[in-house]
Amino acid sequence: MRILFDRIPSVCPLCQLAARGGHLCRGCEHQWFEQRQQRALCRSCGEDLPALWATACQCARCRVQPRKFAALVCALDYGVGGQALVQMYKTQRQLALAALLGALMARAVRPVLRQYRPCAWVPVPASQARLMRNGFSPAQQLARVVAGHTAIAWRLDWLRLASEGAPQKRLSRHEREVAVIDRFVAHSAVRNRCIGVIDDVVTTGSTADATAGALKAAGATEVIVLACARA
Ligand SMILES: [Zn+2]
């Protein structure tokens, strides 16, 4: 079905030139997706590596301030095109773009999955206030699409905001023992598992680091973070 759908003529959401299956046209895909994926990037922070360290998996920045996640992968460069796509999706609520963005994220993370294979994708939870304002959770929709492309499950309840947690009495003793790290609480089901966190845009990486901290405190072995764009 997907192969058939991928051949249907469509219009590139960025430049309005001919495309197929709702994807970007060749030119836009090369400029905003492929060019980023072909560069030497730091696995830990997603920033460009200086040529000197092109084979290193961590940059000097990350060695000074180690991250709690093992890898950070971002699909798009946050230049004009990447920014426009993210805004069309998040702010203008063009929900159909989740299919395009999620597919690019799945392609970007493929090399990393050979080393770290998460047992589930977990979206960064949105606050109730933000959900009410936006009407949808961008990360949640992306997690659903990425899960489909990578044949890995996605779990909504494995990570939640500490301030909006389930009432204590509904939690098992084991769950209560799981520490609240920063803003997030992870479910005890993550114990001894590799987990993939899905976010829309990574800026400083502090949210990604906080989610990884909560998941690891609950026993996750490794955490990788997959985002739509690196701002
Ligand atoms: Zn285009």
Ligand SMILES: [Zn+2]
């Ligand atoms: Zn780095």
